[in-house]
Amino acid sequence: MSDAASRAEQRIALVRDDVAARLALAQEFYAQACEPLRRYGHAELSFLRWSAARGVLATESGTRPGSAWWRAVNEGLLRDKVEARLLCAGAPGEASARSVEYWVDCIRRPSPAAWYRAHNASIVAGYLRHEKLAAPEAQVERFMMNVALLRVLFTHAMLVRPRLMLGWLAPFGPRLADPRYATVKWFLDLGRSFPPVYPVALPTEDTILDEHALARMLDYGVIAPRLPALYALSAATLEEPRLMAFLDAGVPAYVWTRAERPLWYVGNTGAHLRLIARVTGVHLRWPPSPAGRRCVPLHG
Numbered sequence: 001m002s003d004a005a006s007r008a009e010q011r012i013a014l015v016r017d018d019v020a021a022r023l024a025l026a027q028e029f030y031a032q033a034c035e036p037l038r039r040y041g042h043a044e045l046s047f048l049r050w051s052a053a054r055g056v057l058a059t060e061s062g063t064r065p066g067s068a069w070w071r072a073v074n075e076g077l078l079r080d081k082v083e084a085r086l087l088c089a090g091a092p093g094e095a096s097a098r099s100v101e102y103w104v105d106c107i108r109r110p111s112p113a114a115w116y117r118a119h120n121a122s123i124v125a126g127y128l129r130h131e132k133l134a135a136p137e138a139q140v141e142r143f144m145m146n147v148a149l150l151r152v153l154f155t156h157a158m159l160v161r162p163r164l165m166l167g168w169l170a171p172f173g174p175r176l177a178d179p180r181y182a183t184v185k186w187f188l189d190l191g192r193s194f195p196p197v198y199p200v201a202l203p204t205e206d207t208i209l210d211e212h213a214l215a216r217m218l219d220y221g222v223i224a225p226r227l228p229a230l231y232a233l234s235a236a237t238l239e240e241p242r243l244m245a246f247l248d249a250g251v252p253a254y255v256w257t258r259a260e261r262p263l264w265y266v267g268n269t270g271a272h273l274r275l276i277a278r279v280t281g282v283h284l285r286w287p288p289s290p291a292g293r294r295c296v297p298l299h300g
Helices: 004-015 019-031 042-054 068-088 098-108 112-129 139-160 162-177 182-188 204-209 213-237 241-246 258-265 271-279
Strands: none
Touching: 004 019, 004 068, 019 042, 019 068, 042 068, 042 182, 068 098, 068 112, 098 112, 112 139, 112 162, 112 213, 112 241, 139 162, 139 182, 139 204, 139 213, 139 258, 162 182, 162 213, 162 271, 204 258, 213 241, 213 271
């Protein structure tokens, strides 16, 4: 009998080129779980449906090619969960990665903190493993990759260190970030922030400025001033020090050059950002928006 890791690879191979089958496998993990864990899939499944609708999970050889990077990161998450479930069901073998170990712990002892640790460990592992696949993506897509990462790290941190992330609003953090409730989608659903079709046709600067005002308030007024502390906390919680390389001088830097850094400041505009920062106990640190002048070359 093959071990759990091999069987997981075989299971993933069956759904690799079938978007509907990927969705079904992701849903199956929660539908067949014990009662407490069944309620934990809100944000993950919502994000997956958004990804499928955008077209990023389609095969690269299809009439509307998808994204090799988004497919690979999603595949890693699915594979980790399948392997963990097999191990918990008695399949032979040892966990092939720390992220699989975290999923085993989550299945056996479900809790919001255990779910975030497992989920985010799988996602961060995918980011680390597939940097070469991310590099050819358009600048706007690489921007969205960074936003997706900082949002999911922040939502986890709201749960485990709410005062560090929200200041005097800390009492609201654990409830808002709890993956068992639909409120978590306010933070992790990028469909509220970015264009719904892949590839994105707008230039990066326009995409940022078109982001919903509340989403920009979260990204720039609440999260941005805390990025160094957020990534340090996440690296420690996930036992993954390489995560710190995804920041450069306090600015998101996953597959991102220093010449492109000024684009992160484009959305940093408006008195409301300073207000929400002060309310949550921090001050804006980034330069004001350079919007209105093209500060770096844009590549769509």
